[in-house]
Amino acid sequence: DTGVSQDPRHKITKRGQNVTFRCDPISEHNRLYWYRQTLGQGPEFLTYFQNEAQLEKSRLLSDRFSAERPKGSFSTLEIQRTEQGDSAMYLCASRAGPSTDTQYFGPGTRLTVL
Amino acid sequence: DAKTTQPTSMDCAEGRAANLPCNHSTISGNEYVYWYRQIHSQGPQYIIHGLKNNETNEMASLIITEDRKSSTLILPHATLRDTAVYYCIVRYNQAGTALIFGKGTTLSVSS
Numbered sequence: 001d002t003g004v005s006q007d008p009r010h011k012i013t014k015r016g017q018n019v020t021f022r023c024d025p026i027s028e029h030n031r032l033y034w035y036r037q038t039l040g041q042g043p044e045f046l047t048y049f050q051n052e053a054q055l056e057k058s059r060l061l062s063d064r065f066s067a068e069r070p071k072g073s074f075s076t077l078e079i080q081r082t083e084q085g086d087s088a089m090y091l092c093a094s095r096a097g098p099s100t101d102t103q104y105f106g107p108g109t110r111l112t113v114l
Numbered sequence: 115d116a117k118t119t120q121p122t123s124m125d126c127a128e129g130r131a132a133n134l135p136c137n138h139s140t141i142s143g144n145e146y147v148y149w150y151r152q153i154h155s156q157g158p159q160y161i162i163h164g165l166k167n168n169e170t171n172e173m174a175s176l177i178i179t180e181d182r183k184s185s186t187l188i189l190p191h192a193t194l195r196d197t198a199v200y201y202c203i204v205r206y207n208q209a210g211t212a213l214i215f216g217k218g219t220t221l222s223v224s225s
Contacts, residue, residue: 002157033212042201042215043158056212091157093213101146101205103213105157 002026004106006092012112013082020078021109025094032075033103034067035091036060043091049075082113118202123220126196132189134219136202139183145206147178149187150213151198158201158215161187192223 003026013019025032030051035043046065048056051072061067064082069075079086089110093103119137126132138147148163162169162176164185169176175188189196201218205211 002159004157035212040217042199042217043213045212045214048212058212093157101148101163102160103158105159108155108157110155 002104002106004092004094004104006090006106006109008109009107010110010112012114014114015082015084017082018078018080019082019111020076021090021092021111023075023077023092023106024073025075025092026096026104029094029096029104030072031095031097032069033093033095034075034077035093037089037091037108038087043089046077046090079111082111084113087111087113118204118216120200120202120216120219122217123222126189126192126221126223128194128223128225129191132192132196132221132223134187134189134200134202134221135184136187137184138202138204141182141204145204147176147182147185148203148205148213149174149176150201150203150215151196152201152218153195153198158213161200192221194223194225197221197223 005024007022032049034046037043045058047067049069064080067077089108091108093105095103149161150158152158164176178185199218201215
């Protein structure tokens, strides 16, 4: 257990529905990352927060995806109008700050879109 | 970030040392070598990182060649729980940048 938690661990939804995932980072970590991982591939970067500011977004983050980190604590990732291609593991990671580059990952949320 | 090349898969007997290679021939002087692993259905886990010198911690040792174009992660006494995908990542040690994962090496430890 790294101290990063994600909820839910598994989500099954029908195509066209909206889903929201939550990530709770290690409490003193001000940097938070979202990644997506499909079967047989390594994780791919989606977006990054420093405190409450979303500083970087990957081109993978289409208009149907939105992420927030209110008050610089937990973060949510919402996918609107889900498609079957959104089926993947969604991973959250946090890191303490500029003095360390180690990222600590949560267990992930497995999304299945039927 | 420099590109890395790793074997797709490796096998190791329980109790023996597992030596996982990584080639990073285009690495620049300020780039670090990081290793993460991912056990099935879990998030990636940090193992170790280094710049030039060899590094050791409670999990593993990292050997970086003098020209820094390749490195080896060593698990001294592999156990069944070390079965995982191991990712070698080369990156600048700066705030904000995301990790860029390749496909990694699938290490299978058997009894």
